[in-house]
Amino acid sequence: MRSGPIPRHVAIIMDGNGRWARERRLPRPLGHRAGMKAVRETVEGAIEAGVEVVTLFAFSEENWQRPHDEISALMDLLEEYIAREAQELRQQGVRVHVLGDRSRLVPSARGAVERVERDTASGAKLQLNLCISYSSRGEIARAARLLAEEVLKGTKKLEDVDEEAIRAKLYTAPWGDPDLLIRTSGEQRLSNFLLWQLAYTELYITPVLWPDFTRQTLVDAILDYQRRERRFGKVTASS
Ligand code: IPE
Ligand code: IPE
Ligand code: MG
Numbered sequence: 001m002r003s004g005p006i007p008r009h010v011a012i013i014m015d016g017n018g019r020w021a022r023e024r025r026l027p028r029p030l031g032h033r034a035g036m037k038a039v040r041e042t043v044e045g046a047i048e049a050g051v052e053v054v055t056l057f058a059f060s061e062e063n064w065q066r067p068h069d070e071i072s073a074l075m076d077l078l079e080e081y082i083a084r085e086a087q088e089l090r091q092q093g094v095r096v097h098v099l100g101d102r103s104r105l106v107p108s109a110r111g112a113v114e115r116v117e118r119d120t121a122s123g124a125k126l127q128l129n130l131c132i133s134y135s136s137r138g139e140i141a142r143a144a145r146l147l148a149e150e151v152l153k154g155t156k157k158l159e160d161v162d163e164e165a166i167r168a169k170l171y172t173a174p175w176g177d178p179d180l181l182i183r184t185s186g187e188q189r190l191s192n193f194l195l196w197q198l199a200y201t202e203l204y205i206t207p208v209l210w211p212d213f214t215r216q217t218l219v220d221a222i223l224d225y226q227r228r229e230r231r232f233g234k235v236t237a238s239s
Contacts, residue, residue: 001049001219004226007179009053010046010218011201013193014038016185016209023209029073034211036081043094045215046126049222053127053175055099057193061135064104075109078132082112086119093125099171100134127175134171136195143169172197180225182218184210202228 014035021031039056046054059074089096098113105113113132146169150156156165167173177197186207190198204221229236 001222001226004223006050007202007222007225008051009055009175009178009180010051010221011055011057011178011181011194011198012042013057013181013183013187013191014210014213015183015187015191017211019185020209020211028070029077031211032070032074032077036077038210038213039081040085041214042218043089043092043126043128045218047092047094048215049218051126051222053129053178055129055131055172055175055178055194057131057134057191059100059132059134060192061101061133061138062192064133075106079109079112082116086116089116089128090120090123093123094120094128095123095126096120097127097129098132099129099139100132101138102133104133129172129175131171131193134193136190136192139171140166140196166196170196177201180204180221182206182221184208184213184217200230200232202230 017031017035018028019031020034021028024030042054042056058078063074064071086096096116098117102110102113143166147156147161147165151158151161172194177199178194178201181194181198181201182204184206186205188205194201202225204224206217206221208217
């Protein structure tokens with residue numbers, strides 16, 4: 001793996017917790033709980049491989065439409081994950097950022113999110129973005145609104161509203177676009193995740209359900225990535 005290019009930024013749609021639970025005749029929240037271990041595996045595997053940024057889709061805006069019990073189990077798990085892992089993450093040099101509309105979180109979850117961002121702020125080895133209450137269309141609409149405000153105030157000229165200006169207003173602005181997107185559980189869709197940022201990202205879809213995801217699954221995805229030829233619309237020297 002070391003001999004090929006390592007994706008600098010890996011994004012993951014963590015999907016399949018419900019099916020993992022159903023296969024075992026367990027309630028769905030136990031599938032989400034089992035998925036926490038896979039997050040740990042991902043963080044460790046990413047650090048080992050030399051990935052610099054990992055962006056995880058943990059909870060979408062659309063997921064607010066799930067049954068109340070499942071939502072509250074997911075929110076409890078978020079708080080539990082932060083309480084259990086914050087110290088370890090800090091020791092590993094991981095810096096956590098939460099992307100999305102955090103105003104919709106219950107106050108205790110919002111507090112936990114703010115705490116983990118503060119407590120891990122010195123992490124420099126891996127940037128870990130957790131997308132929670134996140135929707136890509138919502139993110140782009142927000143960027144448009146922020147730019148419109150600046151134009152109205154007169155701090156930005158209309159002709160300066162270009163691709164770069166929009167990019168700079170996305171939640172992901174500090175990190176650049178993902179090089180590799182992994183989706184687990186075999187679904188072949190983006191489900192409103194990073195629509196702008198994935199324009200030239202390599203896609204890797206695996207049938208593995210999220211709770212079964214290990215470092216080896218991550219390594220397999222990176223090895224597959226290393227066999228791709230990224231052209232960005234251009235022609236290569238060999239063609
Ligand atoms: C992904 O697993 C986790 C979240 C969306 C929160 P799902 O809960 O979507 O699992 P499936 O797709 O029903 O198997
Ligand atoms: C996408 O998975 C959202 C997350 C992984 C957080 P979903 O399970 O919500 O997506 P769909 O409904 O299969 O498109
Ligand atoms: Mg799903």
